[in-house]
Amino acid sequence: MSETVYEVRDVQQTxxxxxxxRIPHLEVRQxxxxxxxxxxxxxxxxxxxxxxxxxxxxxxQVRFHTGARWVTxxxxxxxxxxxxxxxxxxxxxxxxxxxxxxxxxxxVRGERDAHARVEAVLRRVSLDRLAQAHVRTLSGGExxxxxxxxxxxxxxRVLLLxxxxxxxxxxxxxxxxxxxxxxxxxxxxxIVLVTHSIFQARRLATRVALLIDGELVEVAPAPRFFDAPQxxxxxxxxxxxxxx
Amino acid sequence: xxxxxYTGMGLPPVVAxxxxxxxxxxxxxxxxxxxxxxxxxxxxxxxMLATPLIAGITMGSITSVDPDLRPQMHALGATPWQAVSxxxxxxxxxxxxxxxxGFGAIISEVGAVMLVGGNIEGRTRVLTTAIVLExxxxxxALALALGVILLGLSFVTNSIIMLGQGRGRxxx
Ligand SMILES: Nc1ncnc2c1ncn2[C@@H]1O[C@H](COP(=O)(O)OP(=O)(O)OP(=O)(O)O)[C@@H](O)[C@H]1O
Ligand SMILES: [Mg+2]
Numbered sequence: 001m002s003e004t005v006y007e008v009r010d011v012q013q014t015x016x017x018x019x020x021x022r023i024p025h026l027e028v029r030q031x032x033x034x035x036x037x038x039x040x041x042x043x044x045x046x047x048x049x050x051x052x053x054x055x056x057x058x059x060x061q062v063r064f065h066t067g068a069r070w071v072t073x074x075x076x077x078x079x080x081x082x083x084x085x086x087x088x089x090x091x092x093x094x095x096x097x098x099x100x101x102x103x104x105x106x107x108v109r110g111e112r113d114a115h116a117r118v119e120a121v122l123r124r125v126s127l128d129r130l131a132q133a134h135v136r137t138l139s140g141g142e143x144x145x146x147x148x149x150x151x152x153x154x155x156x157r158v159l160l161l162x163x164x165x166x167x168x169x170x171x172x173x174x175x176x177x178x179x180x181x182x183x184x185x186x187x188x189x190x191i192v193l194v195t196h197s198i199f200q201a202r203r204l205a206t207r208v209a210l211l212i213d214g215e216l217v218e219v220a221p222a223p224r225f226f227d228a229p230q231x232x233x234x235x236x237x238x239x240x241x242x243x244x
Numbered sequence: 245x246x247x248x249x250y251t252g253m254g255l256p257p258v259v260a261x262x263x264x265x266x267x268x269x270x271x272x273x274x275x276x277x278x279x280x281x282x283x284x285x286x287x288x289x290x291x292m293l294a295t296p297l298i299a300g301i302t303m304g305s306i307t308s309v310d311p312d313l314r315p316q317m318h319a320l321g322a323t324p325w326q327a328v329s330x331x332x333x334x335x336x337x338x339x340x341x342x343x344x345x346g347f348g349a350i351i352s353e354v355g356a357v358m359l360v361g362g363n364i365e366g367r368t369r370v371l372t373t374a375i376v377l378e379x380x381x382x383x384x385a386l387a388l389a390l391g392v393i394l395l396g397l398s399f400v401t402n403s404i405i406m407l408g409q410g411r412g413r414x415x416x
Contacts, residue, residue: 052319054315054318078323081318086319088319092310092313094313095334105320108317108323108326150320154320154321
């Protein structure tokens with residue numbers, strides 16, 4: 001069995017006294033594409049923020065393996081956190097050029113050969129002609145690709161994607177899905193992909209988790225999840241009968 | 245704190261002047277320093293006027309930066325300090341504006357400097373108080389000329405601030 005990158009144990013997350021996430025156990029393995037499905041408000045983004053080590057759980061532990069040791073939100077060093085990159089559900093770009101946005105993560109790391117890497121990634125996301133453009137002038141799909149590019153350029157070990165294709169047209173959805181697939185195939189990046197879309201999970205995931213009301217209903221390899229779901233709620237969700 | 249800053253932003257200069265006057269007058273708590281009718285008292289009064297303006301406008305522009313920006317910068321590998329400086333850079337126009345507003349307030353100020361400086365020739369007379377004096381004496385041409393110089397100074401200073409900002413390259 002492949003290495004474990006994350007171990008989530010007895011985790012609860014609470015906002016203003018309300019528990020929005022309860023996960024007794026979840027592992028993320030090296031090199032997999034774990035898709036997290038679930039209706040709105042299920043706690044998907046909350047789970048990603050915990051995996052990004054951006055917040056500490058109210059209870060339990062989210063442990064990340066750096067390759068050398070286990071760390072948590074409280075013990076991770078900057079270099080440990082830099083193995084993980086997240087694209088947020090509603091990306092906020094700096095009010096600067098496309099190029100400056102994509103360069104950001106390299107700059108904070110003090111990287112020297114930033115220019116070539118920025119150019120290469122901009123070509124990958126088909127934004128090379130807009131490198132100098134101010135992000136204010138971008139379309140929704142272009143802005144989303146900048147958000148993805150500024151993460152991809154860092155060649156992270158773990159890529160957390162929060163609904164990277166929400167509200168996009170089919171062409172942009174296709175482009176972004178291809179980028180995710182390529183990233184996984186070429187670099188073996190571990191990817192956790194939050195999505196509303198069953199179809200997207202089918203196209204990209206190696207394993208799928210279903211989150212409803214803060215609870216993990218089912219976690220299974222993609223083929224089994226879609227073809228032989230064990231939980232009645234999974235069946236309902238897949239057939240679109242799930243009442244939100 | 246916020247209420248204090250906002251009150252300070254609308255502080256009538258004469259009131260600030262009066263306050264400083266009382267502080268530094270013979271019988272006041274800092275009377276023994278002998279700062280009244282000197283540049284020092286004027287600087288204290290001007291600082292009292294400019295600080296709330298700069299603090300208030302800077303705070304306003306910082307809080308207008310999207311609060312979701314910060315965690316996203318962290319997720320891209322920024323240290324806490326790098327994230328904070330990124331936010332300050334996003335608010336750069338507001339911060340610049342605060343400096344210009346602060347400068348504009350004190351360069352054009354008459355009441356407080358007149359009160360605590362005493363408009364003493366060669367020592368505490370400034371352009372604005374000189375204009376008041378010359379107008380009263382009926383030397384309108386001189387007063388007007390001084391006014392033009394004041395405007396010019398303000399224009400040049402603001403231009404320099406703006407230019408400096410334009411050239412300021414970003415280094416996280
Ligand atoms: N910072 C916060 N403060 C208070 N409540 C929060 C916070 N973040 C999330 N919540 C609440 O936690 C619950 C789960 O939110 P979360 O954003 O994780 O859901 P989600 O599955 O990502 O939903 P969506 O598909 O709509 O993005 C929601 O009820 C939300 O209101
Ligand atoms: Mg969400």
